[in-house]
Amino acid sequence: MKKIILGIILTAFFVGCYYDKSQLLTPVTPPPTASNTFTVTYAISSATITVGTTGNTGTPVIVNTAGGSVTYKLVNAPTGVTVDTSGIVSWAATVVVGTYNFSVIATNIKSLYDTSNFLLQVDAIGAAVVAPSGYSYSPASTTISNGTAGSSLAPLINTGGGTITYSLTSPPAGVTINSSTGVISWASTVAAGTYTINAKATNSAGNATTTYSLTITAGVYTVSFKNDILPVISSQCATCHQSTHPTWTQWSTIYTAATSIYGKLAPVGNMPKGSTLAAVPTSEVSSGLFRDLFYLWITQGKKNN
Ligand code: HEC
Structure with missing residues (x-):
């Protein structure tokens, strides 16, 4: 009698553990971290002119997710080259003959900066x-x-x-x-x-x-539930597990049991009992293991795709 009672207590304990485990082990994908982007891009970054000719780069394209104003600073520019508050770089008629490499450093209110390099060649008349x-x-x-x-x-x-x-x-x-x-x-x-x-x-x-x-x-390969997951689980697992589990032949039940299934998959776990899992293409997961493909499906949100 004692043995029977002990048996009932132990069974209840293990059943309890199993259900707890399946509740606790749902993996969580962390949200992407937000960061500011700041880029300043010029369509024109070089020019060859005859001395005495004026010109400019035009307005740069600015991506500034932090918002606020942008300031511009010239580095190594020759006399006669200037940058205005909207980032337009201009050269005056007074720039003397020569080859000039210079930069514009743009900075936003968060102190993020972007550097653009320029080449200005000023040729003598009739060169x-x-x-x-x-x-x-x-x-x-x-x-x-x-x-x-x-x-x-x-x-x-x-x-x-x-x-x-x-x-x-x-x-x-x-x-x-x-x-x-x-x-x-x-x-x-x-x-x-x-x-x-x-x-x-x-x-x-x-x-x-x-x-x-x-x-x-x-x-990263996008795992397909319909093509990659369901055919394997329904043919290699559901066969034995149909009496003990809600059938693993559909997305909703595989979704719910995903963490315990992952834990039991070979080669770390001992499932499927009596057979082996075929290798998956290494272009999908580099290891070629169905277990890793199943994990990728979990991390991608266990999609019904
Ligand atoms: C030949 C029959 C058989 C096949 C095929 C099989 N299992 Fe099992 N499975 C069992 C038995 C028996 C147990 C309980 C004993 C154990 O854990 O070894 C079990 C236990 C489990 C458990 C833990 C307890 C539970 O019932 O949830 C999981 C999870 C599991 N199997 C998943 C799978 C997965 C996933 C597959 C397919 C890749 C699979 N099994 C294929 C027979 C099988």
């Missing part, structure tokens, strides 16, 4: 066209996740006084250059990898070359 020089990009590299199209900023260049045509030497598929502005663009279809892009600027007197580095990172 002959010479080969281009000082061809570069600033920044000269981009890292972006796959599936995202994008482009570089306009290059810095001393045109040598001639009209420039830009081109790329054997670019990766999906990467192009604007032949008149020198802006390099990539399509959303460019495969993951790191690419060194070889660019060339040509005028009537010669050419200059430079490189741009593009890194496309592999994105």
